[in-house]
Amino acid sequence: xxxxxxxxxxxxxxxxxxxxxxxxxxxxxxxxxxxxxxxxxxxxxxxxxxxxxxxxxxxxxxxxxxxxxxxxxxxxxxxxxxxxxxxxxxxxxxxxxxxxxxxxxxxxxxxxxxxxxxxxxxxxxxxxxxxxxxxxxxxxxxxxxxxxxxxxxxxxxxxxxxxxxxxxxxxxxxxxxxxxxxxxxxxxxxxxxxxxxxxxxxxxxxxxxxxxxxxxxxxxxxxxxxxxxxxxxxxxxxxxxxxxxxxxxxxxxxxxxxxxxxxxxxxxxxxxxxxxxxxxxxxxxxxxxxxxxxxxxxxxxxxxxxxxxxxxxxx
Amino acid sequence: xxxxxxxxxxxxxxxxxxxxxxxxxxxxxxxxxxxxxxxxxxxxxxxxxxxxxxxxxxxxxxxxxxxxxxxxxxxxxxxxxxxxxxxxxxxxxxxxxxxxxxxxxxxxxxxxxxxxxxxxxxxxxxxxxxxxxxxxxxxxxxxxxxxxxxxxxxxxxxxxxxxxxxxxxxxxxxxxxxxxxxxxxxxxxxxxxxxxxxxxxxxxxxxxxxxxxxxxxxxxxxxxxxxxxxxxxxxxxxxxxxxxxxxxxxxxxxxxxxxxxxxx
Numbered sequence: 001x002x003x004x005x006x007x008x009x010x011x012x013x014x015x016x017x018x019x020x021x022x023x024x025x026x027x028x029x030x031x032x033x034x035x036x037x038x039x040x041x042x043x044x045x046x047x048x049x050x051x052x053x054x055x056x057x058x059x060x061x062x063x064x065x066x067x068x069x070x071x072x073x074x075x076x077x078x079x080x081x082x083x084x085x086x087x088x089x090x091x092x093x094x095x096x097x098x099x100x101x102x103x104x105x106x107x108x109x110x111x112x113x114x115x116x117x118x119x120x121x122x123x124x125x126x127x128x129x130x131x132x133x134x135x136x137x138x139x140x141x142x143x144x145x146x147x148x149x150x151x152x153x154x155x156x157x158x159x160x161x162x163x164x165x166x167x168x169x170x171x172x173x174x175x176x177x178x179x180x181x182x183x184x185x186x187x188x189x190x191x192x193x194x195x196x197x198x199x200x201x202x203x204x205x206x207x208x209x210x211x212x213x214x215x216x217x218x219x220x221x222x223x224x225x226x227x228x229x230x231x232x233x234x235x236x237x238x239x240x241x242x243x244x245x246x247x248x249x250x251x252x253x254x255x256x257x258x259x260x261x262x263x264x265x266x267x268x269x270x271x272x273x274x275x276x277x278x279x280x281x282x283x284x285x286x287x288x289x290x291x292x293x294x295x296x297x298x299x300x301x302x303x304x305x306x307x308x309x310x311x312x313x314x315x
Numbered sequence: 316x317x318x319x320x321x322x323x324x325x326x327x328x329x330x331x332x333x334x335x336x337x338x339x340x341x342x343x344x345x346x347x348x349x350x351x352x353x354x355x356x357x358x359x360x361x362x363x364x365x366x367x368x369x370x371x372x373x374x375x376x377x378x379x380x381x382x383x384x385x386x387x388x389x390x391x392x393x394x395x396x397x398x399x400x401x402x403x404x405x406x407x408x409x410x411x412x413x414x415x416x417x418x419x420x421x422x423x424x425x426x427x428x429x430x431x432x433x434x435x436x437x438x439x440x441x442x443x444x445x446x447x448x449x450x451x452x453x454x455x456x457x458x459x460x461x462x463x464x465x466x467x468x469x470x471x472x473x474x475x476x477x478x479x480x481x482x483x484x485x486x487x488x489x490x491x492x493x494x495x496x497x498x499x500x501x502x503x504x505x506x507x508x509x510x511x512x513x514x515x516x517x518x519x520x521x522x523x524x525x526x527x528x529x530x531x532x533x534x535x536x537x538x539x540x541x542x543x544x545x546x547x548x549x550x551x552x553x554x555x556x557x558x559x560x561x562x563x564x565x566x567x568x569x570x571x572x573x574x575x576x577x578x579x
Contacts, residue, residue: 054419080421090412092332094339106328107422109321135339151416 006065007032007159007190008053013062015048015214022048023059024214030207032158035181035191037205039198039301045214046194047087050163053192054084067159083157087164089144090151093137097128097147100136101154108155122150126180142173149180160184162193166200178203198298210304217304225300234267234277237289247287251280269294322423329430336404337438347400348442350503351393352449358385358512359453371514379454386450387538388511391531393446394439394475395502398482401435405486406495409576428569431486432479439475458544467541470554474534477562478502484565487572502531510535530557 008030015023022045030036038046051057053066055075064071067081091100101122105115123129126146131139136147145165152160162181166174181191181204195201201208202222210218210225218225238244241258248256248263255264267273274292281287295303337344358366359382367381408414408427417427447455459467482499489495506512508525509532515523526532533553540546 056415056418076421079419082419084416084419086412086415088412090416092411092413094336095332099335103328103332104420106331107325107417107420109324155420 005031007034007067008036008192009063009065010053011063013049013052013064014060015045015052015057016060022214023052025062026211026214026216028209028216028219030190030192032190033185033188034206035185035193035204037201037208038192038194038211039196039201039208040194040211041196044211046196046211047163048214049211050084050086050161050192050194054082054161055079081157081159083152083155083160085148085152085160085162085165087167089148091136091139091144091147094135096133096135097139098123098132100147100151104151104154110155118154118156122153126150142169142176145169145173145177146180149177153184157189159190159192162191164194164196166195166197174200198301210301212304218300226295228300228303232267232269232295233293234265234274235291235293236263236265236281236287237261237291238263239286239288243286247281251277267292318423322426322429325423325426326429326433329426330433333404333430333434334437337434343400343403344438344441347396347438348393348445350396351389351442351446354392355385355389355446355449355453358389366513369513369517371516379456382450382453382455383457383542384539385512386455386542387535388506388509389446389450390443390471390538391474391506391511391535392503393442394471394478395499395505397435397439397442397475398478398502399496399499400438401431401479402482402486402489402495402499403492405431405483406489406492409487410491424573425570428483428573431483432476435479435482436472436475439479440472443471443475457542459542460544463541463544463546466546466551467538470534470537470541470551470558473555473558473562477558477565479565480562480569481565484568484572487569487576505529505531506535510539530561533557 006029008028010026010028013023013026014021024045026045026049028036038049040046048057052059053064053071055066055071055078058072066078069077069081071078092103095103098119101119102115105119110118123132126149128143128147128150131143136144139147149162149165165181166177169177178200181193185191191204193200193204205222207219207221208225209216218228220228236247238247238261241261244256244258244261244263248254251263251265253265256262257264265277267277269292359378363378363381367377367379367384370377370380370384405428408431414427418424482502485498486495489498508522509515509529510526511531515526515532518526533550534557536550537546537554540550
């Protein structure tokens, strides 16, 4: 037995459709037991990357090893090691929830008794016990997603791919799904997910790769990425518009907003700068509040790609 | 377990899935069996009197004789009719996310298709049993010996196997289930432009040439010969030959399409 530390290793990955290069040279490494989020707008190449890594699509060039196996030459070993939940519902709507899970157990070559145990446990874990004997066609969007993910887990994969797992879900279902992903990670499962929601990547991922036009334009932890953009600021709430104007004269870098009664100042995040600022303000009750804003991933995305993220839900 | 054992086990799993689909969606099966039955009743009771009289050497209003004459055409139509359902369910699978799930699992690749083929053959057997049952109720007479019956059943199984593989290909080639349901309609109608409902000798030259040379004619002639207890050797060989060709083309085409559609 060799010890592996990387669940996914990708080098120089490329894929084109005609003249259109969808993946234009991607390198990335995902250590075992971590969550990696591929973040990007529609058309960035996220789904193509997942399809290549999950053996659905051959790459034009580059190396990709998943669970220690080459995705091209050892596709069957890769398939035996992974679980995939695609962007579109992959449940059999004519079958019941239980039958769908049983189908996965049979195709995963689980022994009969073990299959029954696993199916019942997953129904409970994913809150589908009451709906277990109803056809999946009658399920709500959130229930279908849960069943979809449960089906992915039947064979107990140590590495799972989730392609936009919460797209189209309401906020409550989204939070439920996040909870499930966190549980999986706690069990030591490696998760590779794609998302166009910055908050999702921030919430779940150990490392985030920002994909734009088929290229990784940045990679790192959420905190590292935020540090890439110097766009932090301090916002002061002020009692009245006169004092807003006064503060604006006093602090040369300040941007006053007389209507919102705020004064905004650029801030590099350091304590020294904050103390200097506070020292310069009279403590006479005119400043009623202070907030320090670190840049969020939206700022990061804008700074890195030169265009904002598209937050619309794909049809 | 070996690769072959997995292929058998996975195919059995997929077959169970397809049988459940049929049970959950019985209207489709009923429709597919109903179509040839409708034609059988229509041709025996509406057209039978007149058409039967037109058969060479037949007495006037020979419905029974016409029933015997068209039974092979109806059998052909039954196999073709069930294949509509096969094309539709394959196309439905391919447009659904579940096919990608199957493809990312370590299962025998062919099992997705063999599940459909086996399911369709069971459906065809059921449909043929119903059609035979109704034909006998209407007074079908046969002089076939036990061996000839066995040959007939064997030939029907071969035809159904071949047609199913071909329509699996059609299902894979169709962009959606709606398109998939259109193509096999040609096979349902093809017995008309052959020896299914009238002797080909009664057709105008061009059509007659087509009818004599299209694959369904020798197959229907072989059925007719076997049912009458006097099969012609060359018809049976031609029938087997055509079934092998249709089946082989269908299988290779399906396998190729399944692989290439995987790469999109």
